[in-house]
Amino acid sequence: MLKVQNLEKTFRTGAGEVRAVQDVSFDAHNGEMVAIIGASGSGKSTLLSLLGLLDSPDHGSIDIDGVELGSLDSSGRTKFRSRQVGFVFQQFNLIPNLSARENIKLALEFSHWPKEDRDRRAEEMLEMVGLHGEKAERRPAKLSGGEQQRVAIARAFAAKPQLILADEPTGSLDKGTGQKIVQLLREAASTQQATVLVVTHDEKIAKQADRRLEIDDGVLKEIA
């Protein structure tokens, strides 16, 4: 379970201070998919960076299944991120010189997944996202956008993380493919019992989530 309390982050720019995240608090359960809606510059990507331990908050706490993340040092954050957090990006961000299967196995390697079990787990993930046969051996450039995002989802879920952070996962896809990807995320959240946070500005996508949150000028509120 994800528990966020009084999270704050301020950036200092040439134009002065920007309060990107202001007193954000919310909970999300395992298996739940939560959509975070917001306009460009509203602070949703900053919130995602804080939740993914890519950045440190100025104030507040993040608790995942009882582990207070603020207490972790740099090495501990890297280790926690590799095992408990999965990322899905708008631009897919697969490693270009690795095949689809190798991309998944790379995440397993970083999470110190047992070596002898990596092949089986990678195959399982490829099955889950519907990539069969020789497509699994293709490099990202030889896959369609939708297929690349499927690989990215498989990579994100591979190490059985507690938290999946998806930043505009359908932003680079056509509507039909986007719908399928969101459906896939939903199913994966349920089967893998992970909390999935999807940042999007697409209302239709957001409506498929279990809950919707809206962020505006760094302030988060629940939408009924």
Add this chain to the structure above:
Amino acid sequence: MRSIGVVVILAVAITLSISMLIARDAVNSKINSVRASSGNTITVAPKGFFGFNGGGTPLTQSSIDALISLPHVTALQESLSEELSSSNTTLTSPTNAGALGSQFGQFGGGNASGGSNAPGKVVLPIRVIGTNSPGNALVGGANGGGTEKLTSGTTFSATSKADVAIIGASLASKNKLTVGSTFTAWKTTITVIGIYNSGSTFADADVLMPLTTVQTLNSAANQVTAATVTVDNIDNVASVDRAITSKLGKTADVTSSQTTVQTELAPLNSVKTISTYTLIGAVIGAAIILLLSMLMIVRERRREVGVLKAIGAPNRSIISQFIAESTTFTVLGAIVGLAGGVAISSPITSALVSANGGSSNTPSGFVRGVGGRFAGGGSGFTPPSGGANVATGGPLHFGGLSNTLTQIHTSAGWSTLAFALVAAIVIAALGSTVAAATIARIRPAEVLRSE
């Protein structure tokens, strides 16, 4: 394509450095062999002394003795050369002057025969060498310069004052002398204690006696006409040469083979310097090329690094991946560069030597002997023909040396291979450093935010 380009550029830089290393080693080896062949001795003779043609004032033994206390001097051999003619000895020279001797010699008249000979008839005098180091002379060692071997009898000690002599085989034969025989010189009976043989009729016509005995019999106490100073190391010859010159001032001609060799070797030393600097420059250049290439690669793959960090890759894992990449570039460059360097080292070395004036016009085989009528004149015997041997006296050239300076053999051994390996490691390490630092500074949040 970019990777191939990086490898090619590295290979060119490493080719240059390897060829420079081989050229440097080859030239260095040549320099050392030439210096080694020129010996580690310095000869001292009275200023202007030109053997029995005269010139100069004898040196005092006390001033020469003081040279032994100079730093790096390990041995000192002194000698006094005199002549015996029919007026002061019972010996007869075994040497026939021949047509050349008649043409060039000035032995007639009072010099050699006491004026009893008809004008134009050449009678060679007998050379007597008083020495305090007969052993060195007889074994053809560093001070002797010859190939004389004691074939019978014994030798005398360095401090001997006895009326004894070691004579050459041809002189002994001519005068029917054996060990134990006697002859008269300067109205004194001299006992033959040994006979030597050098294989040269001219050299075997000499008489070798204790220095003190010759000084006493000739009323030349405290006089020497030549000294040979042995230096502990070839590298110290030049400094000892300067020290002797400083100590003896204008009274002596100080000649070291090394001084002459240094002049001859100046072009090779230039090549050595050029190749050393080029070698260092090429290695640094290769490191900079790799450094900039890796920096460019890291910048291009900044997003990839950010993603790797985001999905949990530790810094050391990403850095080691880039180091492996740069090492691969360097190893490939080193392999190609090693082969290229070995292949072009010979023509490059030749070109460098030629460009630096290594080709000398000094006639081959010209050896200026010393000591006027008698080659040598030191405590050693007649210097062997050719080569870089030095007796005493004036300036000299090294027969055939200049022409061989350009004949430099290049070869690549284990040291070259080891250098290539070390250079590759250094280049890869330097080239990876900045890339590693850049990777460590990349913050995934910033990279992903810019998406």
